Amino acid sequence: MNITIIAPQEGIYNTAHEVLKSEKFGWQENFEVVMGDLEAGLEQACLAAKRGTDAIISRGGTATLIARHISIPVVEIQVTAFDVLQSLKCIDAISGIVGVVFARRFLFECEKLGKLIGIPIREYLIENETNQQAIIQQAIDEGITTFLGDGYSVNLLRQQGLKVYPIESSTDAVVKAVNEAVILARVRRREQEKAELFRTIIDFSAEGIVAIDNRGYVTTFNPVAEQIFQISSSDAVGRYIGELVPDDKLRASLAGEECDNEDVKHIGDRIYAIKRISIKVNGEIVGAIANLQDVTQLQRFEQVVRQKLNSKGLVAKFQLEQVIGSSQAVQDAKERVRQYAATDTTVLITGESGTGKERMAHSIHNLSSRKKGPFVAVNCAALPENLLESELFGYEDGAFTGAKKGGKPGLFELAHGGTIFLDEIGETPLSLQARLLRVLQEKETMRLGGDKIIPVDVRVVAATNQELRKLVDQKEFREDLYYRLDVLRLHLPPLRERPEDIPELVRHFLKKHSGKIIGVTDAAILLLQRYPWHGNIRELENVIERLALLVKKQMIDEKDIGRELCDERFLLKNDSVTSGDNLNLWERQKIEQILLEERYNYTRAAKRLGVSRTTLWRKLKEWAQA
Structure with a gap:
């Protein structure tokens, strides 16, 4: 300091x-x-x-x-009695009254001091420049010839040629x-530090802060408030609040009136949440302060808090480029994903299990404007009804026996600002479908055991391997929810309808699961392409992963494939066999194996092979004549 x-x-x-x-x-x-x-x-x-x-x-x-x-x-x-005494000691010979001329009155009375020491003293106070000459003249007229004074009065008296002694200040x-x-x-330094701390907090606050005194005049107007009201702080501070914000409601806080301390208000093109409070000192209102927060920013903060406190890894992991396939069906599906990602409309993805519906949902999110928000995936078929409801909508403390202390936010809350993926939506119980419909329509949810409406900004992407229209006809799925979901539809064809994608998928899975196998023979690829793949891409990956582990050579051939494709329904129903001798041999061995297992009961063997008895007899006759 x-x-x-x-x-x-x-x-x-x-x-x-x-x-x-x-x-x-x-x-x-x-x-x-x-x-x-x-x-x-x-x-x-x-x-x-x-x-x-x-x-x-x-x-x-x-x-x-x-x-x-x-x-x-x-x-x-301060001038002390000791200082006056020291000055009197400097006077050679004192005769008559000593005049003490000072620019301000002493804290003690010099005249009383004079009586105590036996030296007559008379005080003369110079209050301002206008009376200084008159005061000096008065002292001269009263016969004063010796003076004591401070620095200012000493100079004045010396200019008049008078005998004057300065009153010096002692060390004490x-x-x-x-x-x-x-x-x-x-x-003062501590107060400055506190004031600077409060000023910095106010100036760097993400919220607008406006304060007024008890007369309604602005005392604080931080930078955010400047942006909100488009008024500089220098123009706002010191002005009556009513001139700046006519319906500010702050003046009601000054009067102690009952008023709504929390409000939502349009200012310019934005919506702000406003809080007001009176400032009281010793029970007396001395001012009021208003706090303004951008609602959009509040929602963004809320989203961050929800994710930090209640979730980890709520991100979409797959990009559209990771969807393997060059068939026209896949290219058409990718183009639709790009189109759907440009909107916020609900998407319904249909297709058999294992066709890649979840990857497409991830891709829609990652291509959308919500890509920086959370991606929450939930399998509606994997959870029992009561657990699914609490997971989707959350619950309050004590909502049911075993409820987590403090409650728990639902997945719709966690997905705020992002996307929620409802897989196997057709498995959702009817009792929950009405609540799902409300979230889709009203963009709001309520926790189990709660009484507070929670607004959510969530895009819904649903998927199903069932025919929802049939479920509606069977009264197993709400018709209004079906139409709310079926706005943008994306159908993924089964793998058997796009066999041209199989070679590319096989290469991808071999690279993913094995480093030693170079590839697959053409005959093996043809065999893979003729297999029905009821489990679609998921089943194909499982087969390739298993082969990558078991096969000890560098190339996978049709025999390796034949040993792994144990689906007894698999039989080539086409009369035109174009796969070559090796493939025909494999097919023949497969049929003979099943006939042997069924003790040549052709009815049971045909059923296991998924063909009619006539087709089975024809195949056997062709091989007998070859």
Whole structure:
């Protein structure tokens, strides 16, 4: 901290230096001592203020003048009775009354002091420049020939040719003033630090803050408030709040009226949540403050909090480029994904199990404007009805036996600002379908056991391997929910309808699951293409992963494939066999194996092979004639 001593007299200047050189006081502050009387002292004070001084010490009229013009604390070196006595001691011969001329009244009465020591003393107070000459003339007229005075009055009296002695300040008076200045400087610095802390908090707050005093005039208007109201702080502070914001409702807080302290209001093109509160000191209202928060920002913060507190890894893992396949069916599906990603409309993905519906849902999210938001996937068929409801919608504390203390947010809440993927939507119980419909229609949800509506901004992507229209006809699925879901439809064809994608998929799975196998023979690929793949891509990957583990050579051939494709329904129903001798041999071996297992019961064997008895007989006849 910095403290400046402005000495109106040379004696004070010297005394101050002597005091500061002493090591017995232990002051930690930085001190400077400068000369300056009255206007010159004021000029020095202004310079010290610019340098950042925390307190100023001076005496008499100079101290009074500085205090009137400078906001920094000013400590006056007090004139004591001892100082007057010391000055009287300097007078060679005292005859008559001694006049004490000062620019301000002493804290004690010099005239009473004179009576105690037997020296008549008369006080003369110079209140301002207009009466100084009159006061001096009055003293002369009263026969005063010897004067004591402070720096200002000494100069005046000497200009009149009068005999005057300066009242010097003692070391004790200077020490006392320095101690007081140190205390004030430390208090002021602490107050400045607090004020700067509060100012920084207010200025860097993400919320708009407006405060008024008890008359309704603006005292605080932070940068965010400037942006909200398009008014600079310099123009707002000091103005009546009603001129800036006509329906601010802050004035109602001043009057202590019953008012809605929380409000939602359109300002410009945005919506703000506003909170108001009265400022009270000792029970008396001295002002009011309003806090404005951008609702969009609040929702974004809420989304972050929801994710941080309640979830991990709620992200879409797959991109559209990771969907394998170059068939026209796959290319058409990819193009639809790109189109659907550009909207926020609900998407219904249909297709058999294992066709890649979830990957397409991930891709829609990652291509959409919601890609930075959460992606929440839930399999509606994997959870029992009561658990599915609590997972989707959440629950409050004590909602049911075993409920987690403090409650739990639902998956719709966690997906706020992003996408929720409802897989196997056709398996959703009828009792939950009405709640799902409300979320889709109203964009709001309510926890189990709760009474508060929670708004959610969620895009729904649903998937099913069932024919929802048939479920509606069978009264197993709500018709209104079906039409709400079936807005944008994406159908993924089964693998058997796009066999041209199988070679590319096989290469991808071999690369993923094995490093030693180079590839698959053409005959093996043809066999894979003629297999029905009831489990679709998922089943194909399982077969390739198993072969990658079991096959010890570099190329997988049709025999390896034949050993793994144990689906007894698999039989080539086409009469035109184009796969070559090896493939026909494999097919023949498969039929003979099943006939042997069924003890040549052709009816049971044909059923296992998934063909008619006539087709089975025809195949056997062809091989017998070959």
